[in-house]
Amino acid sequence: MIGFRPGASPLHRAHPYTPLAVAGALLCLVFAARTPAEVGALALAAVALAIVGGATGYVARPALMLALPTWLLLFVLHGVLGPDPHRAVGALQISEPGLAHALVLGGRITAILFAFLTVLATVSPARLVEAMTERGVSFAATYLLVSTLTVVPRLRARAAGILEAQQCRGLRLGGSPVARLAALGPLVLPLILGALAEVDEQVLALDTRGVTSGRVRTALDPPPDSAPEWALRWVCAVVVLGAWSSRLLDLLLTLGTRAQELGR
Amino acid sequence: MTLVRLREASFRYAGGHAPALDGISLDVLSGEVVALAGRPGSGTSTLLLVAGGYAPRLVGGTLTGERVIAATRPSVVFATPWTQLTGLCQTVFAEVAFGPASHGQERERIRATVARQLARLGVEHLASRDPATLSGGELQRVIVAAALALEPDLLLLDDPAAELDPDAADALYDLLRELAAAGTAVMVATPDTERAARAATRGIVLEAGRIVHDGAPAAMPA
Amino acid sequence: MTDTGLAVRWEGVSHDYGAGAVLRDLSLAIEPGDAVALLGSNGAGKTTLTRMLMGLVRPRAGRVSVGDWDVAGRRPDEMALRVGYAFQHADQQLFARSVREDVAFGPRRLGQGEGLVDEVLGELDLAALAARHPYDLPVPVRKLVTLAGVLAMRPRVCVLDEPTAGFDRGLRELVIAAVRRRTAGGVTVLAVSHDRAFVSAVARRVIRLDGGRIAADARTDSPG
Numbered sequence: 001m002i003g004f005r006p007g008a009s010p011l012h013r014a015h016p017y018t019p020l021a022v023a024g025a026l027l028c029l030v031f032a033a034r035t036p037a038e039v040g041a042l043a044l045a046a047v048a049l050a051i052v053g054g055a056t057g058y059v060a061r062p063a064l065m066l067a068l069p070t071w072l073l074l075f076v077l078h079g080v081l082g083p084d085p086h087r088a089v090g091a092l093q094i095s096e097p098g099l100a101h102a103l104v105l106g107g108r109i110t111a112i113l114f115a116f117l118t119v120l121a122t123v124s125p126a127r128l129v130e131a132m133t134e135r136g137v138s139f140a141a142t143y144l145l146v147s148t149l150t151v152v153p154r155l156r157a158r159a160a161g162i163l164e165a166q167q168c169r170g171l172r173l174g175g176s177p178v179a180r181l182a183a184l185g186p187l188v189l190p191l192i193l194g195a196l197a198e199v200d201e202q203v204l205a206l207d208t209r210g211v212t213s214g215r216v217r218t219a220l221d222p223p224p225d226s227a228p229e230w231a232l233r234w235v236c237a238v239v240v241l242g243a244w245s246s247r248l249l250d251l252l253l254t255l256g257t258r259a260q261e262l263g264r
Numbered sequence: 265m266t267l268v269r270l271r272e273a274s275f276r277y278a279g280g281h282a283p284a285l286d287g288i289s290l291d292v293l294s295g296e297v298v299a300l301a302g303r304p305g306s307g308t309s310t311l312l313l314v315a316g317g318y319a320p321r322l323v324g325g326t327l328t329g330e331r332v333i334a335a336t337r338p339s340v341v342f343a344t345p346w347t348q349l350t351g352l353c354q355t356v357f358a359e360v361a362f363g364p365a366s367h368g369q370e371r372e373r374i375r376a377t378v379a380r381q382l383a384r385l386g387v388e389h390l391a392s393r394d395p396a397t398l399s400g401g402e403l404q405r406v407i408v409a410a411a412l413a414l415e416p417d418l419l420l421l422d423d424p425a426a427e428l429d430p431d432a433a434d435a436l437y438d439l440l441r442e443l444a445a446a447g448t449a450v451m452v453a454t455p456d457t458e459r460a461a462r463a464a465t466r467g468i469v470l471e472a473g474r475i476v477h478d479g480a481p482a483a484m485p486a
Numbered sequence: 487m488t489d490t491g492l493a494v495r496w497e498g499v500s501h502d503y504g505a506g507a508v509l510r511d512l513s514l515a516i517e518p519g520d521a522v523a524l525l526g527s528n529g530a531g532k533t534t535l536t537r538m539l540m541g542l543v544r545p546r547a548g549r550v551s552v553g554d555w556d557v558a559g560r561r562p563d564e565m566a567l568r569v570g571y572a573f574q575h576a577d578q579q580l581f582a583r584s585v586r587e588d589v590a591f592g593p594r595r596l597g598q599g600e601g602l603v604d605e606v607l608g609e610l611d612l613a614a615l616a617a618r619h620p621y622d623l624p625v626p627v628r629k630l631v632t633l634a635g636v637l638a639m640r641p642r643v644c645v646l647d648e649p650t651a652g653f654d655r656g657l658r659e660l661v662i663a664a665v666r667r668r669t670a671g672g673v674t675v676l677a678v679s680h681d682r683a684f685v686s687a688v689a690r691r692v693i694r695l696d697g698g699r700i701a702a703d704a705r706t707d708s709p710g
Contacts, residue, residue: 126354165579167562170595189581201347210366304624399528426652429680455654
């Protein structure tokens with residue numbers, strides 16, 4: 001299930017900025033990587049992140065459920081219908097450049113899913129709020145980030161309640177596509193209406209607890225940080241910078257070479 | 265001391281068919297426990313929002329007439345506790361500490377305040393629990409503790425005992441009397457006029473946004 | 487409202503949510519047409535017990551039946567043909583553009599006519615609000631609308647979770663009258679409630695749960 005799960009893994013115990021930095025670096029690097037081998041290595045690194053976070057058990061399933069249909073689509077669109085040269089593999093004609101492209105795209109999606117879901121599972125929203133408060137980040141920015149991280153589990157919990165209530169009124173799940181479509185209204189509308197009403201109420205609740213007091217918030221229990229973690233975050237930033245600089249340089253060189261060729 | 269003064273105050277929600285409050289005049293003094301009663305839609309919840317300065321600021325709408333709020337630390341508790349969670353706190357302790365922390369109070373002071381309020385509401389044993397796992401009654405008491413952690417001079421409550429069992433409801437109303445005795449002004453909207461009448465120093469009944477009774481709590485219709 | 491109520495039985499039911507037992511080898515039988523109040527502090531197991539009747543919670547051990555139906559083999563939408571469950575927090579089911587449309591949703595789903603809809607709206611003093619959008623109404627009235635939605639499905643067993651929480655005397659009287667009409671018609675009623683006035687007005691039997699077991703079980707003198 002998507003969302004934070006309490007635990008004692010190194011990611012759980014780390015300063016919240018650290019898993020965010022590592023996952024963020026992976027996300028940036030997968031777009032700098034261009035070959036299946038590079039992307040594959042990053043995807044494996046993202047899976048390793050999930051293992052370190054003790055989260056493979058509940059990250060693998062949603063990640064694969066989202067990734068596998070995409071892989072299939074990519075395989076058909078690029079691997080089968082891609083440009084020449086083609087090579088026979090059993091009964092299929094596989095496009096070599098197309099397959100490489102599919103592997104890169106699929107690997108990127110897999111890496112992103114594993115990294116993102118691992119962060120959701122191992123970074124406690126409450127600890128993140130404390131960490132950001134201690135660093136002087138404004139409440140608005142803090143709330144925006146944390147709400148984004150927790151929106152899926154919150155909506156899911158709400159949806160589960162709505163589903164139960166409507167089933168108890170005779171709503172049957174499954175059946176023909178028309179029946180399924182008809183079932184959406186009673187499920188989705190209370191979700192939206194309720195979520196909107198909840199926004200109003202939450203604005204009131206937060207305001208009455210002083211978030212607009214204008215004073216600097218106190219971090220009651222900020223998570224501890226350490227020199228190695230701080231160093232790791234800087235390494236992530238440097239690696240990303242290096243990878244993208246290299247990519248940019250390659251791009252400029254390629255453009256330069258093409259311009260020269262055109263000039264001749 | 266007069267903490268809230270309203271003179272011929274009327275309030276209409278954006279898109280509202282009729283005024284939610286119509287020509288309300290009243291003063292709320294420190295040390296009072298004012299019970300507000302009225303059928304659903306009579307304006308009791310709106311009166312709390314207006315008295316606390318939350319309407320129209322946060323809910324939109326238009327306010328006419330005179331309103332003077334001398335209270336510097338209003339605090340409000342609504343009937344639905346699960347809508348008053350910040351959603352940002354992993355423990356009850358952190359949830360109750362949220363308000364004082366937002367006001368930049370020192371850690372030691374916050375910890376002492378929170379411990380005191382949790383004990384007052386009889387929920388100290390829930391301090392390390394996740395607020396999302398509490399029952400309605402437990403959560404409501406936590407929300408009241410969170411409101412009290414701000415040490416309000418004006419406490420507004422909208423049906424605070426809706427989720428509470430009878431003993432807990434009695435304890436809550438006793439607490440409201442205690443708070444008033446220490447100088448806080450308390451306004452509590454409730455359908456439970458019998459229980460409120462025992463704790464209140466004054467009873468106000470609203471009908472269609474107007475005050476139809478303002479006096480002895482015992483004289484409020486049940 | 488002349489449908490006969492059904493018997494409800496929990497036999498040797500145990501359940502936990504992974505952090506300690508919520509129900510411990512509990513057996514309870516409610517006869518058709520009886521009106522029972524279920525009391526107990528938070529966490530005593532009341533809601534878990536009632537949710538088992540709809541198949542929302544499957545017991546780890548034991549058997550739950552409604553009439554001749556074993557709940558184990560039924561989905562919640564099937565149980566809705568026999569059991570009307572009024573949730574404590576009403577807003578989770580309101581979605582239609584009008585009160586009437588929302589109340590009619592359940593009967594339509596179950597293939598029943600809408601004949602009872604207007605009758606129930608009148609009974610709960612909601613007729614004048616039939617065309618209003620539920621979310622335009624105050625919270626207690628929305629709760630009444632969801633109750634109307636449950637009663638309009640002609641349940642033979644009515645399960646009410648805190649049906650009068652947040653209600654003033656007027657609304658409470660409406661609910662009491664509606665429940666009494668059903669019990670007089672032989673419908674089985676099970677209500678979880680902290681409201682002493684409501685319990686004494688409708689319940690003929692009061693059961694108290696404590697720590698997942700039945701701590702007290704007594705008949706009352708209520709006319710019910």
